[in-house]
Amino acid sequence: MTSTLPAATDPKVPAQRRATPAAGPHGRPGPPGRLRSSRPDLVLCGVLLVAILIVQGWNIADYPTLSDDEGTYLAQAWAVQEGRGLAHYTYWYDHPPLGWIQLAALTWIPAMLSPESMTVGTMRAVMLLVSGVSAVLVYVLGRRLALPRWAAGLGMVLFGLSPLSVVLQREIFLDNLAVMWTLLAFTLAASPSRHLWHHFGAGMAAATAVLTKETMLVVLPALFVTAWRHSHKDTRKFALTGAVTACALIGFSYPLFALLKGELFPGSGHVSLWEGVRYQLTRPGSGFILDRGSGSWDVLQSWLYYDRVLPLAGLAGALLLLATWRWSVTARALAGPALTVAILAALALRPNGYLPAMYVIQALPFLALVLAGSTASVAHAVLRRRRDRAERRTVTYGRYALAAALALAACAYVVPRWYDGARTAVTTEANAPYEAASRWMATEVADPDSTRVLVDDAMWLDLVHAGYRPGLGVIWFYKADLDPAVTKTMPRGWRDIDYVVASPTVRRDAKDLPNVRAAIEHSEPVAVFGTGEDRVEIRRVETAGGTR
Template sequence: MTASITNTTGIPIRGARSSSGAGTWFRVHARSLVWLLPVLAVAVAVQSWNMGGTPQRIDDEGTYTAQAWSITHLGELTHYTYWYDHPPLGWIQIAGYTQLTGAFARYAFAVEAARESMVFFAAVSAVLLFVLMRRLGGSRPTAAVAVLVFGLSPLALQYHRTVYIDNVATPWLLAAFVLVLSRRQQLAGFVGAAACLGMAVLSKETYLLALPFLIWLAVRRADPSTRRYTLSVAGAVLAVIGGGYILLAAVKGELLPSAGKVSLLEGVTYQLGSRQASGSVFSGGSLANDAAAQWWALDPVFIVLGSAAAVVGLFLRRVRPIAAMLVFLLAFMFRPNGYLPVPYVIMLVPFAALLVAFVGERAVLAVAGITAFRAKSRFRGVSRRVLGGTWALVTAAALVVAVPLWGSQLRGFLITDLDKPMAQAENWIGDNVDKSSRMLVDDAMWVDLVDDGFARDNVVWYYKLDTDGAVQRQSPNGWKDSDYVVTTDSMRTGGNSSTDVRDAIQNSTVVASFGTGNQMVDVRQIHPQGQRTAEQEITAASNVRKTLGTQLAQNPALNADAGTESQFRAGQVDSRAMIALGQVLADRFVRVDRFTPLTGEEGRSFRRVVLHTASPTAAVNTEKTLDALAKDYRAESIERDGDTLTVVWSPMDPTTTAVNAS
């Protein structure tokens, strides 16, 4: 808002500001803040609530988290060899956020800290979306609706919560559109827009697809008398920013391919040509079809309404470049031999939300006749009202369908803990696996396990086992050099392309399992001697347990019910536990409770024994007997409570060459 002030001649000077500062800014923007702040608070609250529980962590976000953690904790660009698959600015910004806020220190699992940064980037995007709508001529209520759709659509929420560098790039792209529509200081606005687009592209390279449409808006907005100059300066700024990435590779001697080195050219070639195509969206089982199916399952209403709004937006001059961009991005998905990444939809969501709200507003205005006077003829005015009414009915129908669908989906986001199996598996590994062990893992676990004391080189992201020369040198025998493989949905699907990973899984046995279906996480011990030999050893170990159990069940000093005795005879009890019980029963009578598995160890042999002695004194003596056993038979922990002892042995039985059968 500007005000007229009077100079010494008494003549008012139009456009001069009567005051400045924060107070003036808040007075000018008070009405906008009244509409923005409540919807922004709702969007932030919904994204933050239970962000660690749903969705379950996946390998990709573990990678970006580990790369950000490497910058702040290791002083390295990535936790493995950087091979130019993506520009690094995305995870550099995540690292900056976590460093400034201390996020990694606040969470038990590193990915949660990075997810907190996603809340920040989504909030910034929401504010910029509101401003962009206003600059395109939308009202404040319409801008607020766009923010709500952007923040609450289950499709948006799923991917905004997930640690993707696309979420980091989105606010930069929105800022570019906001700046190119700047009402004042056009040169500064265009230069700022170019800089923001450059930042977006260096955060996620696919955002370069927006360049033609940003240029379209710039050409349309530019003053004809200075258009060539302003566009040239903006183009030079964009080129300089992009050239910085190329210069980085050149300085490191990694611009062109050479023996034993990664190169920028190879990374670009991989992304643009040699990467496995996703197939057709219409072909069942293809990667593209799977990605589209995920999007559709989350929010079919928003997908249909957003796509339709993009088409309608082509006929509305104010938003035509943005509508054309969205139509182009949608069409780009259907190219036959390209690669369609799952987070591709993140770039589309804010512009779809904007168009849904904008077209809806124009429909209401047309029905009300507020815009009819602009029509060149009465027929056009009537046509606008009819079309506006039709779109209003379509939107109303969409709301009827969307409200219960969104309610059900959002409830799941807010209360469901899909990540529990992953957390349980990590905790089990921390409690039961020797820190000197070497493991093949989903990258979502990498930071947590290294932070828990496992050697960095012994926690191997499965993708790197046969793709990174440094890892290959550490594993001359491939999968056989690892002790465990921890399988997740990401590894079970994405690991199929690696022979080493497949062999590691095939030649391993489950020692702990958590969750079911796609959320299932298995901790598997690898058998370098091969699965057939391992199965023979497993059978032999089971027979030993059956023999020991049968003898123990016949011991007159043992007090146990029929079910417990059958567990002994079936060989379901850890051999070390039975040998230890044999030593205890030689001196005293004890009662043993029915065996129950530890969490994650259902179907494996029981290694926790709860026994009762005749008195607290007898319990003390029993504990001494157990402590005096040889190292291989000694319990991992003993808890005594009066005359009751709870005894737990480690999961790996060193008295046999096999692990427990799964």
Template structure:
């Protein structure tokens, strides 16, 4: 038949949809995944057991050691409030920290029913910190590889961070800094992407933005991150990538002040908290901890306390800085650690969990310094040092010295860390605050007004249904909404480390006055960890 036209009939997929691209897309994804696994098989064989070891050491015994402290209970109560009340805090949110940290905790709880899977909110927080620790260790290995470390050195960096007793203590507490660590490491991992793509650059700035929104103190290392990003970009499209990635990061971080602006709480004013007002308090009005160079300062005392758990990783990281500064690729990472140490020198306020910001970078620089001494190709110092390192005799000497350094690190870790890790993973004594919670649930009517430590607030509200809700100790005098509406106090739950300080009467006048009209009815624990429960006289009323 003449004049007939040929019709294009689409290829049919097995399901008859007519889209032939789906099978080819699946094949392409499968092929790319197989290729990726093939390229990284050796690293995967190393990393998976490494993470199993780090996770086991971190997880075994984390319910019993270390003892409960203040901040974890605060963040978990805020995560609970966000999930169940759709509010950023069960009290007045006063912008002490950006909220992304407890938003992440609340999101994980919502996805996994977290607050209902455990008999304690702190136990759920422990799970979140375990995840952060394992992810951080994996990212530390990847970052080491992207910086030019061999697999042995990258593994060493991850193990130094994962098994350090000091990192174990502070890594188990539900601190925002522990959630900052994986985001910050991810930012550097993407900044050092070998592809140097726009996706990697934008991803790096978005990860850094998430770190800053998790805890705004991450902003202090912005110069080091910008240096790392700039160092790795292709000169041909550097300006384009910098503008695009910077815009993405700034846009993400702008969500925080925009939230405050939308709520009418950006600037100080009567009758409300404000972002700017709290920032001024944080930077200028908050009591300073002093410089670490002053042996009588609170910062020096904090450093002394950190070194009681372990002195090797912090001091070796400090000693590795000069070596790292000789290597171009390691300089931005060295700057991160330099900045974190300078925070302790400047004389401002230094929180006692600041050590979390030192540990991963110390581990990375120690491993990098050993690799540099060994003469790893990507880490050989530039200039005349590279020329001197090229001879065969020098190479043999470097390998020998690096081997001795590595053996020394293994010996130190075995001799110093093993006994401490054994203690931290075998403690079986129940937390005194957990015992106090059980006592309250068994002996106190749910309608009594109880003033409690932050760590058990969520359990008493969520698990035991106390109503009116318990009052956190520090909110008695710091939150006008609590102080002005408090008609009575029936019970006090006071850890000795909280109430037994010399500053307590000035910091907590209402608590001090209530204690004068109360009798002890229960006690748990001993020494500085002791927790006591007091029943307040029915005739006493808090003054307005």
């Protein structure tokens, strides 16, 4: 006999299946739980994904300029592939190693097929996979947070096609990997089916994000808010406990690793996790972000140079959603992403905190979601339907006209600015000086195997493939002063160096590195590639007995 009880009270229906879908922005039930069965969603997401991959992939090796951080992470991944340990030099606990272990896995097949391709410019291509997965997760998360299809698509476009995203997501940064895992955690936490294993999975994905880039730890409160809101009331405590437990157990594997190696606390003759944490907490700040002339102000301006729309409008959207949380369905649905933006913004506003250029990467998907969600909320507030059917017909045409006018106005402002940023990204050859310097070092030095050269990590792997001895022949320039394993092989200090490849990074940081500074001061340029501040100089070191 068919039950006459409603599904919400029918004891034959499991609690997790009785749960009604989350309400959408208009108070109606949200989208279906399985987006893969929705053809319109698949088509829209697929078309947007292709556009994002084309824009981000075009000219990816030549723009933006190669960074030392990219080279460091890729060189560490190369060391893992080659069985040389967790890093190409002495591993110290600056970041957990899971990030570049993932890079090692992503670059393993290309490096195996073509070993010489294991360079920063070439291996940037693997970041397209990370960007593509993250973009799809933004769309899926938007739909699971009950955004209408057009708003979820808008969030995906904002995340993937903002010039700020195009530039930063191309680069081999741990933050991009960590964001992918964080988005997966939020997507699992917001699962409409509300299975307990989804919340366990969210905790595991969150722990992976933290072990990829430890700064993702600060967004965990927002993740747990999302898990709480999207869990069933009958199993909410179990779900949240499972998410927290899974996250904690996996997260504690890192200090356990240090403990088992005898490197948890400082001691003689070894690095320690405690020293790494202390360094991160006590490193010199870059000033207040709103203080003109501070390092943080310069970082903010570099973000706004590429895109003012997503950072500023996204932050405004997050504040709007948080302010209207009590009476807005959309604000409650997007509480997790809005809280994430607020947390990251509050940390960026510390009076004398350290603000790296890649910090904004962590906020990009959540800025996109809250901007899309606040746009949907405002559109609904302005264009909501009237109860009277006759009046509704009148309003319908006005609704579409006003929506079209607002969309055209937004496009008129945003598209020209985004077009300029995208054109720069797909046409500029910013890395020609690096490539020319690498070719010179590979072809003009008679005996690379016995030559010692200081370089930044962006070029380190290029010279390894050119025949220079990794570690002690081609030397990451910081290590000439900071790594005892390297300095003990240089009894005469800078006099044991043959060449310095003085990139902008080397010239900037040499002032704090005595051996590097002295090597530059006692050298003459033999080749210069590029002009101005972006030039790359190859300098031959001179000794008291004459030129080497």
